[in-house]
Amino acid sequence: MLKQERQAYILHQVNLHNKILAVDLCQHINVSNDTIRRDLQELADKGSIIKVHGGALSNSFHKGNLLPEAIYSHAKKQIIAQKAVSLIKDGMFVITGGGTTISELAKALPVELNATFISGSLTALMEYAKHPNIEVISIGDKVSKASKMSIGPDGIMKVRQFTSDLCFLGINAIDLHNGVSDNDWDVVQMKRAMIDSSKMTVCLTISEKINSLQPIQVCSLKAVDLLITELPADHPLLKPYADAGVRIL
Amino acid sequence: MLKQERQAYILHQVNLHNKILAVDLCQHINVSNDTIRRDLQELADKGSIIKVHGGALSNSFHKGNLLPEAIYSHAKKQIIAQKAVSLIKDGMFVITGGGTTISELAKALPVELNATFISGSLTALMEYAKHPNIEVISIGDKVSKASKMSIGPDGIMKVRQFTSDLCFLGINAIDLHNGVSDNDWDVVQMKRAMIDSSKMTVCLTISEKINSLQPIQVCSLKAVDLLITELPADHPLLKPYADAGVRIL
DNA sequence: TTAAAATGTGCAAAAAACTGCAAGTGTAGT
DNA sequence: ACTACACTTGCAGTTTTTTGCACATTTTAA
Incomplete structure (x- = not known):
């Protein structure tokens, strides 16, 4: 087998x-592993693959999968935020928890929206407070370091x-049998x-x-009126939840 | 499973x-927990995660969101913060307002300090919440956009x-005749x-x-026990205040 | 305070990588 | 045809990396 042929095969496999x-x-x-190693080295020098101890990784692993993984899930959260925003009408009172998804929701709020937002999450409150037309109410108490x-x-x-x-x-976390679950007792109390x-x-x-599934149940599926993910509402993964009576958006 | 693959998985999960x-x-x-521990250590060294006893945390939450350079008179406020910190002893209850000077104070708190901090300022609360040994209590109410x-x-x-x-x-603002004054009615109520x-x-x-001088009086000079500026305590500018019975630091 | 869990450290075995070298292969010029 | 030369491939010895294990120490939770 020719060298170029071999390297083409390697690249394909990777x-x-x-x-x-x-x-x-x-x-x-x-062929001997020396040859393979030299091939991998050459491909890595050309930037076609990423050589690591024991083999090689696809370029997309680092540049298209790992770093953008954060951005990717960021994009997903923006999609979720857009859907969520569509539910909010002028004059509504909205209470929210915290976390990055909620922060995305806060950033996605249209500037002309007039509503009142209530939260205990410092990060969420900071975001809400940047909006010109939104009333922000801070829930005070002992601040949890973790959340x-x-x-x-x-x-x-x-x-x-x-x-x-x-x-x-x-x-x-959410699943069919246990509903919504979490891992922080105090946060769960607040969510309830x-x-x-x-x-x-x-x-x-x-x-x-x-x-x-997480150790502590927040609420059963019955208590969830609406579930929003980045997937389309008719995605098969969500079908069981729709069957269980949860509206999907 | 390759090492990089494993670490990518860990990072994803975190x-x-x-x-x-x-x-x-x-x-x-x-794999053995030794390997996991080493992976966590490496990821933590790279700053990708925060390693804690028993596992790891995402670092996305804990990144500072205020650029220190952007704060006006940053160096002076650090001096002030250092002086202020020297007053705080273990076990104390400390109530604070907001603003960039208070944020500097929060950053200057020694890590081993055990105290309870009470505030209604979102930025100050965020800073306090980063400290490991400080109890943080959030005062809740309607959030003022300006402050x-x-x-x-x-x-x-x-x-x-x-x-x-x-x-x-x-x-x-502070002056000899009117004491401490401010320009936001609601903020003044809270400060009082x-x-x-x-x-x-x-x-x-x-x-x-x-x-x-500002339009609304917060309190008279008599109510001020201690005044901290970036100047030395014996600076002539502060002399009249010392004469009026205010301790200077 | 005590017991369990988690951590850090040193070490050793296995796997993989690097290096130098020699044999094989193909090409081009004489 | 034959030689010179660049290129490729495999091999052996050494070095580096990775991983799991044992043991002492620290941290956590009851």
Whole structure:
């Protein structure tokens, strides 16, 4: 087998599987691993692949999969935010949790929107406060370091004083049997209070968290009025939830 | 599984769930926890994640969002912050306003300090929440767009429930006849409540604001226990205030 | 305070990589 | 045909990387 032929094969395999082991190539092509190593080195020098100890990775792994992974999921959250924004009408009272998805929601709010936003998340509040026409109400209490949220009985009591039109929660895990679940007891208490005090509960999550489970249940599926992901509403992954009575957006 | 592949997976999981346990990773990837620990260490060294006992956290939350250089008279405010920090002892309850000077104070707090900080300023709260040993209590109410502070009767009532050891206020104007003055009615109400509810009131300001006047009086000079500027305590500009009974630092 | 879990460190085995070298191959010019 | 030469390939010895294990230490939780 010719050198160029061999390298073309390697490149093909790498791009196909996103990775390749040097030992596998040795067996497949039946050449010494020295030859394979030299091929990988040349391809890496040309920038066609990324050579690592034990084999090689596709370029898309770093440049198209890893770094943009953050951007990619960022894009997903923007899609989710757009859908969520469409639910908010002038004059509404909206209570929200925290997290990056909610921050995206805050950034996506149209400037002409007149509404009142209630939250205990410092990051979310900062975003809301930048908007010109939105009333912002901060829920105060002891601030949780992990979640950058005010959490405690005092805050929960304050939340219960409101009756909001919408409750937006970025969620960490949801599955058919256990509903929405999370891993922070105090945050869960706050989320429950938010759900109880609003007419409609909307859960926001990227699809990767669908069908995952965390130790503490926030609420059952019945309590979720609407589920928003970056996927289209008729996506098969969401079908079971639609069947269980959750509206999908 | 290749090392880079593994680390990419870890990074993905961390960014997805905002946290990950080392033991879980061991099971998922099926390698020894030594390997996982080394991976976490490397990722943490690169700054991709934050390594903690038992696993790792996403660093996306903890990145600072204020550029220090953008703050006016940044160096002077750091000097002020250093002086102010020297007043805080372990176990104290400290109530603070907002503004860039207070943010500098927050950044200058020593990591080993154990104290409780109370504030209604979103920016200040964000800074306090980054510190490991500080209890943070958020005062909630309607958020003022201009000052990024929670302000209103509810918040004032909450402030009055505390008796703090120290009250730090960044001030906009101070002069001999009118004492401390400001230009935002709601903010002034909150500042008054903070002064009333603490044993000692400390005013922080850069020297440019000394001998200036704003429309609304916050408090008289008598109510100010301590005045901190970037100038040395015996500077002639401050002499009249010392004569009037204000301690200078 | 005590027990369990997690961490750091040193070490050793296995895998992989690097280096130099020699044998094989193909090409071009004489 | 034959030689010179560049190029490729495989081999052996050494070095580096990776990984798991044992043990002492630290941290956490009850």
